[in-house]
Amino acid sequence: MTLLSITDGTSNTIMIGERDSYRTFAAVWVAKAWGYDDSTASFEGRPGRGMSVPWTAAGPFPPPPTTHVFSYAQRLEWSSTHTNVVGFTFADASVHFLSTSVDADPADRWDNSQWATHRNFTLQNLYWPQDGFVVNQGLIN
């Protein structure tokens, strides 16, 4: 990853983001994974199906867990104990809180080996440095 490779613009590209210590393992700022193969560490933030993805409040399954959940949607998510926002540093070194209501691709599975299509959803647009989609700035505070 170099500046020149961020063709979407550094102010439109996530570099690192927040992770809470409540649902996940640790309060760390996780880097994003740069590509399909070059793994950074155990903690690779990925957009998946959203940020701070909660267990749904009703339905025939267990109550919200206090530890890491082995679901595709939650294993590598960015998350926060802030209400409805998660902190990020972008590639231009600016800091933003993104609303957890920002849309994320419902087809994204965290599973990079089978994930090759970049579609026009806001969190994925912020994640991929070369997707070519325009980020709707109205959705970013």
Place this chain on the structure above:
Amino acid sequence: MGLCRTFSCPLLLTVTVAALVSWGCSSSSDRSRVHGAVRYNGEPVDDGGIAFIPEEGNTTEVRATGIIQDGYYDLDNKHGPYPGKYRVEIYWNKKTGRTITGKSGATKDERRQALPAKYNERTELKVEVKPGSNRLDFDLKP
């Protein structure tokens, strides 16, 4: 919400006024809750994603997305869609029954998206979201 309704129906509006109204409507308290069960061929969708994508003519361009877990989804009034007409995309990452061994030797269940394109990439699912809480079940057939 009452305010937005009142202003957006009679088209007394210039483009500017319309823009102001739609901006005024986009506070998070105006989102609706959508929740419900998702089954395919009678089987609960145990790990999936759902998206509400505004149809042409909707006053908002905001998409609402979330996860489906153990056959159920729930987008609260901070994450759900604004009232209006949407098409719905649903994905199910279903266990294939095989396991995958990663580079580290760890194993996990192999999953593949299992729903036909008429429910996602070329979706035929359309809903109307009303203000407040919406129970929207999807009992999908092959």
